[in-house]
Amino acid sequence: MNRERLGTVLLSVGACLGLLLATTGIVKSDPEVPEDAVAVVNGHAIPKSEYRRALDALRAERPNASEAELRAHVLDRLIDEQLLIDSALELGLADRDPKVRADLGSAAIGVIVDGAEVEPSDAELRAFFQANRDYFRGAPRVHVRRAGLPDTPLSPDKLEQYLGARVTREVLALEPGATLETPQGRVELVEKIPGREPRFDEKLVRAEYSRRAGEQRLRAFFAERRARARIVTP
Known part of the structure; x- marks a missing residue:
């Protein structure tokens, strides 16, 4: 069975299980579920923020659907996604499939670059601009x-x-x-x-400030991970 067929089967099975659990009342609140999560699947918490984003998107797509139906559908879909992720890891797709590896790498870079970003103050942006006037010069x-x-x-x-x-x-x-x-x-x-004398453009300066800060976080990440990793080369 190829991966696409397997994914379809897993998703169908997950959807059936979700419907069964919802109709029999097996899926219910549990003290083991963190306050900021809507469910825990095999130890992996599904954040409420992710649930709300998916629910808002589905409301826009299905304006005539009942709220209960929308909520049940979103929860089932997020549970199914986590089950598929667990299955992909069990199958070793992260190690064997080049596309999966590339997608995971790109997603990880995005999280690292965008993560824990502190919004710079106006003074910090202006200091950055002054220190990099040649870069912003036309x-x-x-x-x-x-x-x-x-x-x-x-x-x-x-x-x-x-x-x-x-x-x-x-x-x-x-x-x-x-x-x-x-x-x-x-x-x-x-x-x-000569290039035109640069002027302070907050949007442009902020974008460059964020780009360089992201690159710095990525370099720090690789330095820290390489220091911890056991890497063997010929």
Whole structure:
């Protein structure tokens, strides 16, 4: 039986069990269920926050359904998902299936990068901006003349598309008015236009601050895990 067929069977069985438990009253509140959870499946708590998100989404999809029906359906679905996860781990899919491994890795990175993020204050953002003014400065442009080139200022990246990396580096080292002989013809550097003076854009600065903070958390995670892990290489 392939994995897709197995997943369908497991989900169907889980749905039937959920319906049976709900109708017979076996699923009920239990003192072992944490206050912030709606159920515990094989020792894994299903958070109320996850339950509420799924319930809100289903309410939007099924506006005419009864509240009791929606709640039962969401709880059953979350229980089924946990049963499928348990089954996947028992089958060793995390070790044997490259796609599962990649998806788990991507999900873990997302949790690590986004986890425990502290919202920076306005003062912290402005200090970060001042320390990284060159990063937020607009890209410089150069105006060069050569047959086949647009007679307008271009960014270094755009110029490289026309001239190639080596010739672009040599052109950028020229002073305005100087020329350079290339296999494609003579290139004259007309003008160097510096990048615009950066201004504080809270949305842009906050995004870069968060990106770098996430990268730092990821580096710290790998450093800590490598220190604890037993890694053997040839």
